[in-house]
Amino acid sequence: MVPALFGITLLVFLLVRVSGDPVVLLLPEDATQAQIDQLRTHLGLDKPVWEQYVIYVSQLVQGDFGLSFRYSNRPVLPLVLERLPATLELAAAAMVIAILISFPAGLVSALKKNRWPDTSATLLATLGEAMPNFWLGIMLILLFSVNLQWLPVSGREGWQNLVLPALALGASSAALLTRLMRTSLLEVLSQDYIRTAHAKGIRRRVVVLKHAVRNASISYLTVLGMQFAALMAGAVVTEQVFAWPGVGLLAVQAINSRDMAVVQAVVIVVAVIVMVANLLVDLLYTLVDPRIQYT
Amino acid sequence: MSLTASTSPTRRSFRPLKGMRPTVLIGLLLIAAYVLMALFAPLVAPVDPAKTNLVNRLAPPAWAGGTMEHVLGTDQLGRDVLSRLVYGARIALLVGLAGVVLAALIGVTLGLVSGYFGGWVDTLVMRLVDTLMSVPNILLYLTALGVFGPSLLTLCLVIGFINWTSFARIVRGEVLTVRQREYVEASRASGQFSWKILTKHILPNVMGPVLVVVTLNIASIIILEASLSFLGLGVQPPAVTWGRMLAEGRNYLATAWWLATFPGVAISMLVLGLIFVGDWVRDRLDPRAR
Numbered sequence: 263m264v265p266a267l268f269g270i271t272l273l274v275f276l277l278v279r280v281s282g283d284p285v286v287l288l289l290p291e292d293a294t295q296a297q298i299d300q301l302r303t304h305l306g307l308d309k310p311v312w313e314q315y316v317i318y319v320s321q322l323v324q325g326d327f328g329l330s331f332r333y334s335n336r337p338v339l340p341l342v343l344e345r346l347p348a349t350l351e352l353a354a355a356a357m358v359i360a361i362l363i364s365f366p367a368g369l370v371s372a373l374k375k376n377r378w379p380d381t382s383a384t385l386l387a388t389l390g391e392a393m394p395n396f397w398l399g400i401m402l403i404l405l406f407s408v409n410l411q412w413l414p415v416s417g418r419e420g421w422q423n424l425v426l427p428a429l430a431l432g433a434s435s436a437a438l439l440t441r442l443m444r445t446s447l448l449e450v451l452s453q454d455y456i457r458t459a460h461a462k463g464i465r466r467r468v469v470v471l472k473h474a475v476r477n478a479s480i481s482y483l484t485v486l487g488m489q490f491a492a493l494m495a496g497a498v499v500t501e502q503v504f505a506w507p508g509v510g511l512l513a514v515q516a517i518n519s520r521d522m523a524v525v526q527a528v529v530i531v532v533a534v535i536v537m538v539a540n541l542l543v544d545l546l547y548t549l550v551d552p553r554i555q556y557t
Numbered sequence: 558m559s560l561t562a563s564t565s566p567t568r569r570s571f572r573p574l575k576g577m578r579p580t581v582l583i584g585l586l587l588i589a590a591y592v593l594m595a596l597f598a599p600l601v602a603p604v605d606p607a608k609t610n611l612v613n614r615l616a617p618p619a620w621a622g623g624t625m626e627h628v629l630g631t632d633q634l635g636r637d638v639l640s641r642l643v644y645g646a647r648i649a650l651l652v653g654l655a656g657v658v659l660a661a662l663i664g665v666t667l668g669l670v671s672g673y674f675g676g677w678v679d680t681l682v683m684r685l686v687d688t689l690m691s692v693p694n695i696l697l698y699l700t701a702l703g704v705f706g707p708s709l710l711t712l713c714l715v716i717g718f719i720n721w722t723s724f725a726r727i728v729r730g731e732v733l734t735v736r737q738r739e740y741v742e743a744s745r746a747s748g749q750f751s752w753k754i755l756t757k758h759i760l761p762n763v764m765g766p767v768l769v770v771v772t773l774n775i776a777s778i779i780i781l782e783a784s785l786s787f788l789g790l791g792v793q794p795p796a797v798t799w800g801r802m803l804a805e806g807r808n809y810l811a812t813a814w815w816l817a818t819f820p821g822v823a824i825s826m827l828v829l830g831l832i833f834v835g836d837w838v839r840d841r842l843d844p845r846a847r
Contacts, residue, residue, distance in 0.1 A: 265687065265688075266687045269684060269688025269691075270688055270691065273688065274700065277700055280705075388832060389825070389829070391828075392776075392825045392826075392828040393821070393824075394783050394821065394828075396783075396803070397783075397803060397817075397821030397825070398821075400810070400817045403807075404817065404818070408810050408814075491693055495693030495695045498695050498696065498699070499787065502788060513696060517699050517700065517702075517703035517790070518703075520703070522704075528696065529692060529696045532692060532696060533691055533692035536691060536693065
């Protein structure tokens with residue numbers, strides 16, 4: 263985790279260095295050479311690149327992510343952090359929707375293998391994977407906001423605002439997880455211990471729910487954890503569709519106005535969150551599967 | 558055991574038509590249709606996609622009160638939606654192909670080198686892979702395109718340079734298993750050069766898994782390209798992209814539903830075709846996936 267984090271900071275640092283001289287962006291066009299040199303020294307840009315990177319990282323560690331020149335020189339980190347709850351809320355809601363759809367759908371699909379519930383679920387899942395989430399979002403707006411006028415188009419005021427973006431964002435995860443739940447459950451159901459359980463005369467419901475689902479949910483959980491990163495990524499685009507005021511919206515605005523300090527902070531903050539999420543998933547394993555132990 | 562050890566024993570036979578599902582045929586037909594549409598866009602498109610007609614703005618599709626002249630209607634500048642969709646296929650397929658080829662070249666090379674030589678090269682490459690995989694890639698695409706400026710070339714390059722990780726991982730894994738096989742050891746013992754062993758014996762054996770990643774990857778690159786154009790960081794006008802059509806159409810949802818509807822249908826159908834074919838290729842070539 264730590265090396266990857268260093269990698270990210272280095273990557274972002276180099277990308278922004280390549281993007282051009284910040285001094286030119288900051289000063290008026292008729293600035294004198296003396297003014298340019300002065301600002302350059304002030305920003306530490308006259309030092310060698312590796313030294314600049316060391317300074318950059320040591321500032322990051324202290325929570326200093328630089329200043330945003332678009333938001334009147336405000337420190338960048340609080341700017342990003344105050345947008346974070348909106349994105350996390352959207353991603354969490356999307357994940358809940360994905361679980362609520364995929365768990366039962368995958369279960370039914372596996373139990374009714376190759377019959378109509380399975381075929382229709384699989385078809386829907388494939389469609390869900392083929393549709394870009396932002397287009398699904400637009401179509402949901404068209405149906406529920408423009409035509410039926412049930413839900414608001416954009417913004418973040420009440421729970422009504424959350425429904426459509428969460429649905430749009432969660433759909434592709436739901437599709438993927440349905441397919442996964444189906445395959446892993448089918449695999450577990452063909453195991454010897456399931457046959458033994460049946461042979462002992464345990465009721466089918468108990469065999470499926472107690473023995474099969476619990477074992478199938480290990481791989482489900484793994485992918486669910488990885489889906490969190492996918493949802494954070496998807497949120498960047500979904501937020502544009504619904505004008506949802508999260509870090510994705512902030513990042514795109516920052517890129518368009520070349521406010522690179524904000525962009526850097528968003529990338530690093532989101533990377534940290536995704537890494538922490540993956541760590542939590544690893545810990546969750548031990549709860550679900552006692553065979554796994556970390557020493 | 559055969560003495561002609563240099564013919565790789567794990568190479569799988571590829572018989573395309575055996576046990577083909579109906580979905581595969583649909584997928585192949587869809588892809589063929591899009592490829593033909595993109596190649597012969599000037600012949601397929603009814604009119605010039607850039608031709609504006611301010612008198613005939615926001616005309617609805619033919620069955621919704623429009624005319625057969627503009628089957629799928631016109632946009633806010635009176636441009637023909639169908640013609641623009643046809644031309645949009647060009648960018649989508651071009652970026653999809655170029656992106657995946659570049660990503661595969663980088664990923665396969667790094668995966669081969671990393672798996673075969675091991676040591677610090679391996680550590681370095683794998684660290685890079687971990688780094689790129691630890692952050693949602695869309696943020697890296699946005700940052701890189703923001704820095705280098707959006708164009709067809711930068712888009713393909715950026716996709717190639719960020720998207721190679723899955724290739725490197727899968728190739729490295731394969732190399733690690735293939736490297737232990739007798740025929741590789743035999744050729745090493747007989748004094749062949751490393752690069753010759755790599756290209757002649759190891760590379761053919763990893764092509765199956767690579768092809769699987771390629772087919773599934775094109776679909777995700779096409780969605781990615783659409784997302785980036787939707788955000789305004791894709792290929793710039795006058796080139797037509799489905800993502801930009803969607804972004805513009807979103808502003809006319811209340812008055813012209815067709816603008817934001819058809820580009821999405823175009824993307825979804827193409828991706829659907831690629832998923833159908835990709836799943837089938839995976840089932841045929843990757844023994845681990847069923």
